[in-house]
Amino acid sequence: MDQGAQAPSLAVNGYQVTQAIHVAATLGLADLLADGPRASDDLAAATGAHSDALYRLLRALASVGVFREEDGHRFALTPLGDGLRSDAPESVGGWAAFVGDPYYWQAWGALLHSVRTGENAFRHVHGTDPWTLRARDPDRSAAFDRAMTSLSRQVAAAVLVAYDFGRFETVVDVGGGNGAFLAAILAKHAAMRGVLFDQPHVVSGAGSLLEAAGVADRCEVVGGSFFDAVPRGGDAYVLKAILHDWEDADCVRILRTCRRAMADGATLLVVERELGPPNEHPDSKFSDLNMLVAPGGRERSPEEYAALLEAAGFRFLGFTPSATWAGVFAATAA
Ligand SMILES: C[S@@+](CC[C@H](N)C(=O)[O-])C[C@H]1O[C@@H](n2cnc3c(N)ncnc32)[C@H](O)[C@@H]1O
Structure with missing residues (x-):
């Protein structure tokens, strides 16, 4: 045979x-x-x-x-x-090390539970959400941050070509991880200042990346929760790969926290995937399943992002795709 x-x-x-x-x-x-x-x-x-x-x-x-x-x-x-290779310009090494880690793929092993019930598989398997689990486990937290750095490095150059950040003076990256995306923005625009905001145990690991990128002297690092308050004073706020981690009600809470910190007319830039039409974009459709299984969020269409933004006091300006999977959903604080 x-x-x-x-x-x-x-x-x-x-x-x-x-x-x-x-x-x-x-x-x-x-x-x-x-x-x-x-x-x-x-x-x-x-x-x-x-x-x-x-x-x-x-x-x-x-x-x-x-x-x-x-x-x-x-x-x-x-x-x-x-x-x-860990030093490849657009290394997928960090992501590959993270995505096969048993605690993470055990959640994928419960996909059937999610599909039958609509419930989040990660919570079903581990009894808590990934943020809480990683906050208690520094090695897994650092591995996740390296995975995010890996993904950010894959898309940053293309997003910065597609969308011109050059008109902003101060960019606040909310949930910016170890700062790979913000570092790329600051490296491209020498007069710009940045504020990196994320959970305290995450931003505590950002220093070496910002130093290596040569932008540490123009970047303030602030720890906190985007459900409580985010730093004031930016003329642009970035939420990259944040809203897809959360269901709609939590997204509106995060967006309202940002809106409270923003002056009227300031710009909000949601950097995410576009869900894409039926039968296409397998990367987006499987990322959407990944959101169902792991953090408990979803990928969305431009119309769905527009609705969330408007529910939180923003005016949706439009979507700018890039040559990669990530594009920019822009809004202004109304
Ligand atoms: C999918 S990662 C994206 C990281 C980064 N923006 C990027 O694109 O590489 C989501 C980020 O949200 C952060 N996060 C989760 N809950 C948070 C909270 N309550 N307050 C602030 N940041 C939070 C995580 O620490 C993580 O860095």
Whole structure:
């Protein structure tokens, strides 16, 4: 019998590829291959892994183009694998390490519960939301922040080409994580000042990123909750990958907190995905499922963002797409 023809496709077994890439990212294999091909035994010694099992992981990943197997059980980076290097310009390494972490994919393992009940799978499995769980676990919190930095670096350049931030004097990034997106804005606009706002345990990890980007002297760092108050004084406020984490009522609460801090006429920039039309945008449709499963939010259409913004005292100005999945929903404090 032709086993190949009978085997489930990689789309059906996609979680196996995700998990294999997660292990490669967690072991830092791409960084170890950055200077050229190495034997799997050598990589096993460097990572403390089991030689035969690591070889089997590497050859499986080579079969889907993440690495290339050469003679003598030696492996090299492919362009795909190169993107897992921690210092790759648009590294997906942080995201790959995060998304396969057992606590996170256990929540995905309860997708059926979410679909049957409409309830959030993460809370069903862990008894709490991801923000509370990570606030108690510094390693997982830092890994999540690296994943967000990874995603921000993938889209920042394209978003800054699509939308001109140059007219603003002070940009407040609300829920800005470790500051990767704000650092990119400030690096592009040398006269601009920034305020990075996020939960205290998150912004406490932002210093080295802002220093490395050369913008720390123009960026104030403030810890707090966007359900309570956000810093005043910006002429632009950014909410990037925030509203999709929350259901509508919480989004309106967050937006109203921002509105209270903003002067009339100040600009709010919601950087998110557009949900997209039926049968298209699998990245958005699966990100929407990811929101159902993990934080308990949803991806939205421009009309849905406009309705949220207007419910919170903003006038929706329009959506600017970029060459990546992220676009800018702009509004003015009415
Ligand atoms: C999906 S991440 C996006 C991070 C960043 N804006 C980016 O795009 O890379 C959501 C962010 O919301 C922050 N967050 C969650 N609850 C918060 C709260 N109550 N107050 C402030 N920030 C919060 C998290 O710490 C996290 O950094």
